[in-house]
Amino acid sequence: MGDVRNVDVVVIGLGVGGEEAAGRLASAGLDVVGVEHNLVGGECPYWGCIPTKMMVRAGSALAEARRIPGLAGASTVEPDWTPVAGRVRDEATDDWNDKAAVDRLTGKGGTFVRGRATITGPGRVRVGEQEYAAARGLVLATGTVAVIPPIDGLAGTPYWTNRDAVEAATLPGSLIILGGGAIGCEFAQVFARFGVAVTIIEGSGRILAMEEPESSEVATGVLTADGVTVRTGVRATHVSHDGAFTVTLTDGSTVTGDRLLVATGRAARLGDLGLETIGLDPGARFLSTDDRMRAADRVWAVGDVTGNGNFTHMAMYEADIAVRDILGQGGPGADYRARPRVTFLDPEIGAVGLTEQQARDTLTDVRVGHVPLSATSRGFVHGPGNEGFIKVVADHERGVLVGATTAGPAGGEMIGALAVAVHAEVPISTLHSQIWAYPTFHRGIGDALKALA
Ligand SMILES: Cc1cc2nc3c(=O)[nH]c(=O)nc-3n(C[C@H](O)[C@H](O)[C@H](O)COP(=O)(O)OP(=O)(O)OC[C@H]3O[C@@H](n4cnc5c(N)ncnc54)[C@H](O)[C@@H]3O)c2cc1C
Numbered sequence: 001m002g003d004v005r006n007v008d009v010v011v012i013g014l015g016v017g018g019e020e021a022a023g024r025l026a027s028a029g030l031d032v033v034g035v036e037h038n039l040v041g042g043e044c045p046y047w048g049c050i051p052t053k054m055m056v057r058a059g060s061a062l063a064e065a066r067r068i069p070g071l072a073g074a075s076t077v078e079p080d081w082t083p084v085a086g087r088v089r090d091e092a093t094d095d096w097n098d099k100a101a102v103d104r105l106t107g108k109g110g111t112f113v114r115g116r117a118t119i120t121g122p123g124r125v126r127v128g129e130q131e132y133a134a135a136r137g138l139v140l141a142t143g144t145v146a147v148i149p150p151i152d153g154l155a156g157t158p159y160w161t162n163r164d165a166v167e168a169a170t171l172p173g174s175l176i177i178l179g180g181g182a183i184g185c186e187f188a189q190v191f192a193r194f195g196v197a198v199t200i201i202e203g204s205g206r207i208l209a210m211e212e213p214e215s216s217e218v219a220t221g222v223l224t225a226d227g228v229t230v231r232t233g234v235r236a237t238h239v240s241h242d243g244a245f246t247v248t249l250t251d252g253s254t255v256t257g258d259r260l261l262v263a264t265g266r267a268a269r270l271g272d273l274g275l276e277t278i279g280l281d282p283g284a285r286f287l288s289t290d291d292r293m294r295a296a297d298r299v300w301a302v303g304d305v306t307g308n309g310n311f312t313h314m315a316m317y318e319a320d321i322a323v324r325d326i327l328g329q330g331g332p333g334a335d336y337r338a339r340p341r342v343t344f345l346d347p348e349i350g351a352v353g354l355t356e357q358q359a360r361d362t363l364t365d366v367r368v369g370h371v372p373l374s375a376t377s378r379g380f381v382h383g384p385g386n387e388g389f390i391k392v393v394a395d396h397e398r399g400v401l402v403g404a405t406t407a408g409p410a411g412g413e414m415i416g417a418l419a420v421a422v423h424a425e426v427p428i429s430t431l432h433s434q435i436w437a438y439p440t441f442h443r444g445i446g447d448a449l450k451a452l453a
């Protein structure tokens with residue numbers, strides 16, 4: 001065992017949240033050690049948001065080109081995965097090389113340690129043979145891994161997770177996707193648009209089950225139109241692989257495919273972290289925190305491990321709160337009322353705050369306004385590809401919005417206006433007097449507000 005090195009803060013896990021926290025604390029002059037056993041930047045830049053949104057961009061370009069007939073002449077579309085895989089490898093991930101990110105941290109004065117960190121006691125962390133004592137404390141930002149359900153026969157088969165799907169240099173002829181959440185749906189649409197025969201198997205009654213039922217309906221419609229087979233309310237009971245995959249479902253039917261992508265949710269990486277040495281439960285699903293992201297005395301937790309939403313913007317939001325607390329800077333604590341999210345389908349499905357059902361479960365007088373995008377001027381003008389809707393959810397007693405969904409060609413952008421309304425609790429009477437530019441997609445927000453009933 002080497003000497004104990006005394007530092008101010010040890011950050012465990014340098015994904016989105018940890019990298020932000022370590023960089024900010026180092027810039028503020030603290031002696032910070034950031035530990036990462038894989039790639040600095042974590043899931044988002046290498047196997048998550050960035051490469052998948054490059055894929056979505058490519059799929060959307062194909063879809064838009066296919067809309068030319070009827071709109072602007074003729075088009076012949078020949079999909080080719082080569083440039084997509086090339087962009088993912090060269091532009092998004094630098095061939096899965098994190099040198100730039102490591103340099104960014106050390107350039108701010110932080111110390112980078114590649115290895116797996118284990119907590120050995122209050123303020124104490126071990127990486128290999130080196131022990132660190134952190135006077136100010138620890139930031140835990142170890143993120144999540146793909147959940148692999150205990151389906152008979154699945155273990156031991158060469159199934160894909162999001163990582164394999166992002167790294168794919170060539171596409172399979174057919175793909176079975178277990179799970180119809182954001183990951184399953186986004187990959188399904190992209191791959192289908194490149195000619196892959198995709199089947200989604202979703203155990204619950206609808207895909208995108210965490211979102212509004214109308215979102216599930218739109219997603220099912222567009223995926224089906226793209227050639228995806230969407231199976232809901234069925235689960236896999238058995239998986240076999242003999243070169244191709246065969247999945248047996250609860251209704252007795254089977255589905256075959258060249259590849260199988262498991263996209264059935266994420267689990268926090270907490271098991272082997274040594275949480276028991278600081279009085280935390282190593283078996284917990286998530287680390288619960290107070291509104292300053294404190295999980296225990298001199299222990300902060302940020303990002304996916306807190307269970308407050310697996311989104312990059314949440315990891316950065318929570319890292320900011322933890323950093324301010326460590327530096328004694330004060331400022332607002334965590335407030336999850338206006339949590340935004342966007343599922344990057346075509347149409348994009350943006351959402352903020354509560355769904356209608358969540359609002360009805362907690363509030364006494366809930367009013368809802370809904371407008372199909374095709375009924376708005378811009379939706380009408382747009383024509384092909386105008387699937388979507390705007391839905392607003394109001395707490396009538398307080399006269400404010402508590403949630404909204406914007407599905408459409410610019411759904412991820414439209415939600416910005418409604419996120420402000422929910423976050424700042426803008427009175428609905430004030431929103432009614434707002435002038436919405438014509439003929440934008442977001443002008444439909446005014447129509448949805450008028451439809452509140
Ligand atoms: C396919 C996919 C698409 C996504 N798309 C979006 C999107 O469009 N928009 C969005 O907002 N979010 C998206 N997400 C979610 C987003 O990637 C995560 O919310 C984000 O990466 C969380 O950041 P984090 O820092 O909490 O964890 P992570 O990014 O998971 O980073 C945690 C890091 O900790 C390291 N680590 C773990 N244990 C240890 C240890 N003991 N010692 C050292 N290092 C350790 C890991 O190697 C990892 O690098 C997507 C996720 C996936 C999988």
Ligand SMILES: NC(=O)c1ccc[n+]([C@@H]2O[C@H](COP(=O)([O-])OP(=O)(O)OC[C@H]3O[C@@H](n4cnc5c(N)ncnc54)[C@H](O)[C@@H]3O)[C@@H](O)[C@H]2O)c1
Pocket residue numbers: 149178179180181182183184186201202203204207208209234235236263264265266309310311341342343344
């Ligand atoms: N655009 C984005 O912001 C974006 C994109 C991708 C992922 N993410 C984040 O990553 C997280 C994980 O995504 P995800 O799609 O893996 O998880 P998810 O929890 O959103 O969806 C998983 C789905 O799998 C289903 N399921 C679970 N077990 C099953 C089984 N055995 N058979 C069939 N279906 C089963 C669940 O009912 C659920 O609908 C999301 O919560 C999201 O926050 C965000």
